[in-house]
Amino acid sequence: MIWMYLLLVFVVVLVLIRIIFREEISATFDRDPAARSSIEIMLTYSGLHALIGHRMAHTLHNLKVPFLPRMIMSWVRWLTGIEIHPAAKIGRRFFVDHGMGVVIGETTVIGNDVTLFQGVTLGGTGKEQGKRHPTLGNNIVVGAGSKVLGNITIGDHSMIGANAVVIRSVPKHSTVVGVPGRVAKIKDKHFKGINLEHSLLPDPLVGRLEHLQHEIDMIENQMTHFHDEPEHSHEEKTEGNKS
Numbered sequence: 001m002i003w004m005y006l007l008l009v010f011v012v013v014l015v016l017i018r019i020i021f022r023e024e025i026s027a028t029f030d031r032d033p034a035a036r037s038s039i040e041i042m043l044t045y046s047g048l049h050a051l052i053g054h055r056m057a058h059t060l061h062n063l064k065v066p067f068l069p070r071m072i073m074s075w076v077r078w079l080t081g082i083e084i085h086p087a088a089k090i091g092r093r094f095f096v097d098h099g100m101g102v103v104i105g106e107t108t109v110i111g112n113d114v115t116l117f118q119g120v121t122l123g124g125t126g127k128e129q130g131k132r133h134p135t136l137g138n139n140i141v142v143g144a145g146s147k148v149l150g151n152i153t154i155g156d157h158s159m160i161g162a163n164a165v166v167i168r169s170v171p172k173h174s175t176v177v178g179v180p181g182r183v184a185k186i187k188d189k190h191f192k193g194i195n196l197e198h199s200l201l202p203d204p205l206v207g208r209l210e211h212l213q214h215e216i217d218m219i220e221n222q223m224t225h226f227h228d229e230p231e232h233s234h235e236e237k238t239e240g241n242k243s
Helices: 002-020 022-031 038-044 046-062 068-080 204-242
Strands: 121-123 147-149 174-177 182-185
Touching: 002 022, 002 038, 022 038, 022 046, 038 046, 046 068
Parallel strands: 121 147
Antiparallel strands: 174 182
């Protein structure tokens, strides 16, 4: 009889999760081709588990309940490998892919439709009080291993490449790559939905090096032409004297 009761409780919990987190489950289907069913997502996706724990802890934190919110998130970190401070503000349709090693600091603000990959840190700098963690806008992808540090703002529809270290604010519709992060703005290009092609981001440093190499080639061609000119002129002068 006890097993029937536990099974009933388990089913009710799953139904509640399916209802309350329906947008996040739908976002998982949209952004992860490996997702097969809602049951699989609810039972095996650590990103969803961390978000469920954070919703509970964040509610308790807003109610000024001491200690318990941090305790809940400590358990969540132990279970999922994802560390989120209870005070962090997270928007709708948030998705963490794989998730191991993700850290989200206390004063972080995350908008809607944001995707984080494994190893991402949304951290602070120094020991100052107040707002010291980043603010992420809507429809943002942060690649694996990236670090976004300090009280900076990442504009809507931006992409941060894998292992980038971002320490300055980023305008809307931009990509960021490198260490420290360099902005490579995609002019007049608006992403439709969530663009997860963070492996195809442009590298502004490579573009500048290619431009520099092009100019060097032009200078070498001009110098070669300059050195060849006297020989041609001397030959023409000699032929003129003979005639």
